[in-house]
Amino acid sequence: MEPTCPGAVERYVNLGECYDTPALKAIREELTGCMEGYPECYRRAYRCLAAAAQIEADRRALLLTPAVEARMVKRARGILSRECKRTGKEPGQAKYRFLDAISCKGVQCNFETAEGLCRRIYELCDSWGLAHPLLAYLAAGARAAGYDVILCPDPMDPERLRHVLIPALSLGFVSSTPTLPYPGKRPYRRLRIDAMADQEQLRRNKGRLRFSRKMSAALVDEAVEAMAQAKAMHDALEALYNPHVDFDRVHAQADAIAAELLERA
Template structure:
């Protein structure tokens, strides 16, 4: 629940609790209590696993991101900007952040269809170790400097990192493709970022990287399983509640709120 800061003057409370058949819910009280046993624990386990997986991923990335690799990525980025992002002569563009993917009970998902709907040309960044953030940061900065608005899509695992970049005005996108979540479509161009890492360092760390990837994948799998268990519990909870909810009243309240908000909109 979002607590109103100025109730009555700006916001107001909407009490959907009045839509419950409380007498009916009393008859399934024991079942409601039983079906949620362990629910919170499922989410706690999922968060612990994802936190551990993220730390392992950050360890791999830190081992491979060297000044030489960053310079190599920056140099490649300058070539892409010169070819794809011509100066518009306008004021610098702006950036908005939008999550394109998530870690859910179905696994790691990404709405690549949104990319295809907004951009005809898609660069696929094949990236197993999180090197793409450096390139995407330079690309976003260059595009905004040239006068284009950009959409920055953070990683659900590492929200401080850019995972995908969309420049709708140029119908141009850069998406990160990983072994766990490949782009799966024919890109405009494909860049193998793994090949830009220091190959001597890669050889030296081969066993460590292989082990880290295996453990990280297992942790994510365990997190997804925990989320699936939590969803199953919530589905059971809904099946118990739904017969005792006056949905006509819920929809009527929703309609009243829509009308209220619509009345505040300026005339077209």
Template sequence: MVEPRYPGLVESYVNLGECYDRDGLLTVKDELKGCMKGYKGCYQRAYRCLTAAAQLAEDNRSLLLTQSLEDKLARRAKGILSREMRGEGDQAGRSVQRFLSGITWKGPLWNFDTVELLCERVYELSDPWGLAHGMLVQLAAGAMASGRDVIVCPSPLCPDRMEHLLIPALSLAFVTTTPANPWPHKPYRRIRIEGMADPELTRRNRARLRFARRVAAALTEEAVDALAQAKGMHDELEQLYNPHVDFPQVYAMADGLIRHLEERL
């Protein structure tokens, strides 16, 4: 529900509940209640699994992200900025946030075709441990300081962390990849972020890192399974509801709203 701040003045209520055949819905009330409870339970299970997977990923990051690594990432970002961000605009660029990837009922999805449409040059950041966030933040800040707008793409598991960065004005992108989601083409540049971590620290904790990654992958698979079950139950809900919805009334309400909006333009 979204409550209008100024009902009737700016926003208005649209009550689609008027289009239900309530007597007809009573004939399938038990099935409706079962599906409603089931699909909400599946979503809760999926969110718990994804939360646990994100915590394991954060544990791996905290293990490898040392001050030395942060310094290396900062130096690499500074070098890229000096090479790529030549010239400055009259004012600072703006940042918009868009998700380029997500965990869905079909499995993890990455819309790399969006990158290809907007950017010809792609820096591939090979980063199985999720360490590139700090570097991407500096690159985004540098691009905006030079007057370029940026598209910040958060991680679907950890939305407070940047996973990809697009700078359309320069036809330039920085895409984080892992063995599970490689960049499908030859990149303009490839940077091995994992190779910048302390090799002794990585070697000493290799078993722990791999175990956490395997468990996180299993949890993500479980979440995808739960989302698929939720999708199936939601489809059943629609099949139960549809015969008892007055769709001509729904379309008439939509046409009325369209006419009202056109009169305001």
């Protein structure tokens, strides 16, 4: 991150002072060699994820009809009337936090974070990625009732929601899929988003949907593999660098910055 107003607002922290430069110069060829192809791994991963996101958007365009959205809004309205009594306070605030990630370790979701904040979990069984309208309506209703909400976007499409948490009510709405099922104990409630889809549309497009799911999964797998390759290169680079870094000096810099921040607090 480059400072926009160095000195006045931000400042540089030069960890390069902690290197044993002569020792690193001696292994220069090894250092450059283990990073060969590193940028291309990430470019390949991003291309694959972008393609997978387009396939999923095409699938939603087919299945997320106005009638389906209306059914979700109706269900969300019933949940809000039961769970979110008005507080009479000002509208609540929204914070955005990613609960999911696609990384070198695969597709992951920190469901335990949701369980730590919310004792009551609504599991949304959502094979096709359709839950956003229901979650958006729930989030808007909870905020209007005076509750702060945590909005958890879809890492493949951050404009869309995958989960909504309302800590003050100890109430969470988490999406689960066949590839990323909810691993916790029996949820407080289970909503079958799949059942709200147009069943005739699902039947008519069964082959197309099966193909799109297979292609999207293959692209995500390829992206994960590319990121795993990049991680292996990075680990090899760290193994070469670490013996030639004065970590006591690194920790001393961190302690000095922390002390300065605590003095201002």
